[in-house]
Amino acid sequence: MIRNFKPEEFKGGIQSWGIVQDDREILYVANNFGLLEFDGATWHLYPVKTGTKVRSVHVGREGRVYIGSQGDFGYFMPNKAGELSYHSLADSLPGNYRNFDEVWRIYEQAGHIYFFTVKYIYQYTPGKPVQVISTRLPQEFSFQVNKNIYTQAWGKGLYQLENNKLKLLPGGDFFAQKKIASVLPFDKNHLLILTIRQGIYLYDGQQVRPFAVEDEEFFQDMIINQAILLRDGNVALGTQNKGLIIMDNRGKVILTSSVRDGLLDNTIHTLYQDTQDNVWLGLNNGLSMVELSSPFSRLDRTLGLSGTGYAALQQGNQLFLGTNSGLYVSDLNTPKKSFKPIPNSTGQVYHLNQINGQVLMAHHNGPFVIQNNIARLIYPQGGAWDFVAVPNQPDKLIFGSYVGINLLSSSPEGLQFLQQFKGLEESSRVLEFDKDGELWMAHGYKGLFRIKFDADLQKISSVQFYNSKSGFPSDQLINMEEINNELIFPALRGIYRFNKAKNKFELDKAYSALFGPEEHVVEMEQDIHGSIYFISNERVGKITFDKFGKPSIEDKLFKNIKEQLNDDLSYIQVLDLNNVIFGAKDGFIHYNAAKTKRLAPYYTRLAHVISTSAEEDSLLLTGRKLDMATDTELPFALNSLRFVYAASYFEQFEKTQYQYYLENFDTGWSGWTNKTEKEYTNLPEGTYIFRVRAKNMYDTVSEAKPFKFTVKPPFYRSPFAFTIYTLLGVVVVGSVFFQVDRRFKKEKRRLILDKERKLGQKEMEIREITNQSEQEIDRLRDEKLQAEIDHKNRELTYSTLHLINKNELLNSVKLELQSMLKNGGSAAPQEELKKIIRSIDQNIISEVDWKQFEVHFNHVHGDFIHRLQDQFPSLTPQEIKLSTYLRLNLTTKDIAQLLNISVRGVEISRYRLRKRLNLDRADNLTDFMLKF
Template identity: 75%
Template sequence: MLLCFLCLTTTVQAQDYFFGNPVIRNFKPEEFKGGIQSWGIVQDDRELLYVANNFGLLEFDGATWNIYSVKSGTKVRSVFVGKQGRVYVGSQGDFGYFEPDQAGILTYKSLADSLPTKDRNLDEVWRIYEQSGRIYFFTFKNIYQYTPGQKVQVIRTKGPLEFSFQANKNLYILAWNQGLSLLENNQLQLLPGGEFFAQKQIASVLPYDKNRLLIVTIKEGLYLYDGQQVAPFLLQETTACQELVINQAVLLKDGNFALGTQNKGLVVIDNQGKLVLHTAVQDGLLDNTIHTLYQDTQDNLWLGLNNGLAMVELSSPFSKLDGTLGLAGTGYAAMQKDNSLYVGTNSGLYVTNLTSGKKRFTLVPQSTGQVYHLDHIGGQLLMAHHNGPFLIKDNKAQLIYPLGGAWEFVQVPNQPNRLVSGSYYGISLLSSTPEGLKFLQKFKGLDESSRVLEFDRDGDLWMAHGYKGIFRVTFDAAYERIIKVQFYNSKNGFPSDQLINMEKINNELIFPALSGVYKFNKATNRFVLDKFYSSLFAPDEHVVEMEEDIQGNIYFISNQRVGKISLDKFGKPTMEDKLFKNIQDQLNDDLSYIQILDLNNVLFGAKDGFIHYNAAKPKRMAPFQTRLAQVFSIASEKDSLLYTGRLLDRAQDTDWKYAFNSLRFVYASSFYEQPEKTQYQYYLEGFDGGWSTWTNKTEKEYTNLPEGTYIFRVRARNIFGTLSEAKPFEFVIHPPFYRSSWAFLFYALLGGLLVGAVAMQVDRRFKKEKRRLILDKERKLGQKEIEIREITNQSEQEIDRLRDEKLQAEIDHKNRELTYSTIHLINKNELLTAVKAELQNIIKNGGRAAQADELNRIIKNIDHNITSEVDWKQFELHFNHVHGDFIHRLQERFPCLTPQEIKLSTYLRLNLTTKDIAQLLNISVRGVEISRYRLRKRLELDRSENLTDFMLKF
């Protein structure tokens, strides 16, 4: 059955889905360095894309393409992501899986190699599915079932097979010449009514609703199958097209169906068969042949082309009106009139029919050149052009008058048939008639270039000049002449003279300036800051364009952002600007332009045509991931890959030698819309002081990291300002061997030994020196001692001499005293003796008796004085003191001596003469001799011993 497909179907839904062409990102084979053809696309839990390609398995992380070849080096026809990081692939004559090795690099393992020889002769494996933990590989001959950890089982069929499909967790296989079958218990069960497809090639089997499947054939149309019967699913069409060949179809998340065709590019239909989107080479695709389709986690549709890859941003509310639709140049103006959309660029005025399913723009004749403005006044479509004002009539541009470039048109208040035109050289009055526009006059009094014009409620015309200020023009009642022109600039309240704009919002004039939004205070004739509108923007933000829709929503373009301000029923504003970051860099930065066609359709002037915004199509800000893709050691001349792939996601406390202390981290995010605008922040805990500034670079190098524990974090910010999660990657850099714990222990031991050796050496030297010092000291002390001894001896001798001298002096003194005492005694005794003798003579000579008694008494007293013991005791005391206790020593040795003999001994000691001794003892000389004789006997002296010498020596 042949299906004729209408390419240009008119539907309201088509307009709602994409007004122009969707945003398409093409990837040429030179970019991903693979083969031109791709046959399957999947995504893993990390949101990485895997593509079955002619050159092998392609991997894309949003920044870098990698390619992995199967062992046989053949084309990879199918791909499926399983558990535990395995990526299953089917190729020509082989099937198996890739899994990360110890370094995280995907390594291929063939499962077909384990098959018996009789089952090893495979054809191409076109499909891979998982059911109940089992992996099924489908070829046109057999089905191969693999349970991880077990052997591969071969499911043989009775006849040849076509493509297989998975829908609602069931596996469907087209058995050629039999029909559509279900795989149950490893057996093919022909479905009721399935024989209808016995000889129809099926491209896809998709869920349609709870009870029906949509079966898409390659060349014979689409069908609905309810489990019993097959019914055609008709596409709505009015014009025949060439035959449509469908390679694959997928059910999109919004309920529509995407068809990848062999000859017509991408076709999207709704569940009623209405055309939603048709995109082909002329619309921006690299190729019209699409082998495979896949919708990723962010709702983008990936296309595996016959020559490259493409990503279609189906979820985006933005579409493009550009050269692919016949439009040339930068967008400056737009206007809808009935079912026609007119757009003006620097190349001219273009028009398209809005009722057509596919918009194609054509150039309006005689409009070539710069278009500045389009307006619909009094039922007339007007164009402000570089060559002057034009009337668009009968799909042609008619010059009204050749007086130089025209900027804008405004209708005169209360005069619907008159309007004012702003031009390069001032303002002019025009009249609108059923025949067209008529030039009436150029106003005198204002010759400035008048690009922005607006009437206020009082009927005055305001004109904004971008480089001078604001002009206020007052007309006469008939608006035929200018009465007064007032000029306002920074002297009247504006922050500067330049870049003052004018907008009419809520039927009030506001004036966005270089900073802030102003309004006119009529009472003071000055401009004051409008607090409400100024509060919506940053203090240094310059608003260049504002437009209001019928619900009061305000679209704006500033020097910092693009956005939409929505007001609730209480007038509270809500700013939405993240979504519009996607188009900010694409907008016309010469004369910014916004045109609101209706509540849901807004056009922005772009550098290349226009960008359409569908306000009724919300953009789902899906979260995305940022992952560390690779870690390289850059210590040597050639970078060394340390870790990559899935291994990094589960690596913890990675230990690296100090030789790997210079590292390069490569990272990427899984956000695929304009990935070149995705920015990254990184933070190496333990080294950086905090998060880095945002950058577009996808790698970071660190050199000469000191040993320690580090945590590397990286996060991304996409074009919408959404942040990804910053997953940590922890690693440890060990110190070099000379700073390791063992090294420090060795150093400590060595240091201890060295310190001990030094201490021993020092101690030895110290002891040696100490001994030397002690010996030297002892020697010196000996010398000193000798000297002291000598001095002491000398001193003692001197002292002894002095003492002896003193003692001698004392002895001499005592001897003198004894001598004096003895002499005194002797003299006294001699005197007394002499007196005694004289008294005796007197008595003998016959004195009287009484006198004789008296004299006798005197004689007795004299005798008593001669023999007085008192004198002897005094003498004994001095004698013992001088002669070393001579008397006591003599008495102790010779206790038998009498007192008379003691006295004799003392006198002998004094070496007195016999006469003196006799005198002292009061005896005769003879008596002294006798006493000496008796004393010798007492002393038992030998005859040869001299008594006096004995006493002197005793």
């Protein structure tokens, strides 16, 4: 299993020269563009300030990552926030030691860091100046084995660094002209020394002898760039031209991996085995991770196969694999597996069987036999599904085809087609004989057929059909497997057995209890120890039984291949005890049961804590600073945070899921998600604990390391602010009391003044009311006087009108009497009448009425007559009366009646009066009298 990382993915240069891992399982890569960091989820690139290529990398103490580059060396160290920042050590060197080329190797020994260049070795002890070890030898590569450091001087041999001096090893001059690629521990007394292209040797401290390899021809043109000793004792070789080579301690090549097998490049500059036993390869173009710890490997187009896997069979040292493209074969004895197509087999292969020493192939074009690695058609009859041997008749075979069941005979001359049985023309894909010699055929969409033949196998004697009416949950997806020499029948739900006595199918509770109620088992295959491999619609796994027969299922390990398996016709083939083949969408997957994968615990680390805002995000904590943080305090302005996390599990890390929980904010753990970050906005002040854990593809849950932090309240809610608030409160309360007292006194004075003002107002109101009362009294008095005047006017007017009426009456009587006198009559009556007339005249001109009228008139009109007489004393009584009547605004006719004169006489009197009053002609006499 290989996982490739292209430069576009990790945002670095194409070439990588060194790979290491720190105590937090974070990976560091020396790359052309700088230092690469991979935490299991995200790649980060840290360029060197000079922009040069990084050639070597070493993780030291205190979180320092030492690097060597072109013309420079130094270390990356976490800054205040925990982000790596570069510090050059070469810049502190004297000028004569500053000029060097590449730093290819970095080692740590006894608290000192050694940087190896061609000219010099630089020793650095943290906190002290860099020391220069001048060797005066042209050095090649250097190596560290256990605690010893070795280096090769070209033309001299292999040296060891002791007490800051180089010492030529005994027999080390053997390598004077042989460039060494790597020096590895071999056993207690030997070193394994691999040269670049001049062989592999063993060195015992005194002598050098060649290391024997099993296939010398394979190593002849190999260029070794670097080698490492793996934890299982094998040696991994990174080559210039052949990719990755895994060799055991006997010199046998047990694995090769190159571009043909899925690597990005055949040139490997560096190798590193991580804590999970994956081997990382620094290629000339990218990075690759080879899952050496995985018991699974792929058999696909990189080995010459083409298509989806459907059938497998091992015969001796040959492995036959059938796909939808045809049949392929490989020799298992060769170190490098490669498959070649079998002639005449092009097309869909359904099944492979080995019966009576012959390899049979069920093919879309019919039944085939494989002879001398060539496919030969047995009989040209449609497609063939499967072959089964007839019990107790070794010379007879039955194969199922698209159109029914067919009989073959086997003899030394070969296979012959005998007949197609009549009476069952169904497509017969799955065939098995039971212990009673009866043939069972499973049809995926109809049900099961139980077939009996006659004694001489000439015809079908009976066929019984079974489906959902016979106990199955449905008619579809009924399969058939032979387990422990008995037939069991996986159905859509559950696994069933046939009860022959009842002629019915019943649920097998023991097997069915191993699977879920809705789990559909598609394929099962048993190995020689009784373990059962299975594929269901939900998982892939292996059922094992302890010595008491108690079953258990191992399915975590197989999660790695579930999505890669063929979902058309699922297929499992047990080759032997330790080798199992699964049909895959692209070729096959091989499972090595002898190779146990250690599902070691791993850790989830909080990678970054970032403050988020609408304007710009800022990094608060990362790296080791974040790992060491115990109780981080954050100002309230930074109460919106984004947590970025990663799990240190590299195998198919895209499938790793995460779960988070912020104590004192979330109600519990979140659901599992593939997202590697979580954001919280506007957190209230308080203390929180953020936890995150991961679940890898094997459902192994990591440890949840807590990150405790406190969001401090805003300034206006801080303790200092509350102290100020208390002081301000005291001041405010005091001020309030002072103001209240002052206001009380002021209010008291105001109330007194207001009371006095109100009393004054009351007095004024009383005066005003008194004045108003007096005015009202005066008004009432005036109204009374006016009423009296009006009354007197009315009386005066009435009197005047009375006078006018009386005079009119008297005048009319007088006129009548005068008329009577004129008309004649006796003397006596005439005298009487004259006497009456004289009496009337006296009544008309009576001054009594006038005097009374004058009194009332003067009283009403402000003593008008007296004022008029005083101003105009020359006025006659007649003129005064005329003036009085004009004052009353009487008409000329009324005035004539009152004065007992004619209207003409009134006009003349008016004229005379005007002259008496000296009025102009323009003046109105009546208006003058009214205004006087």
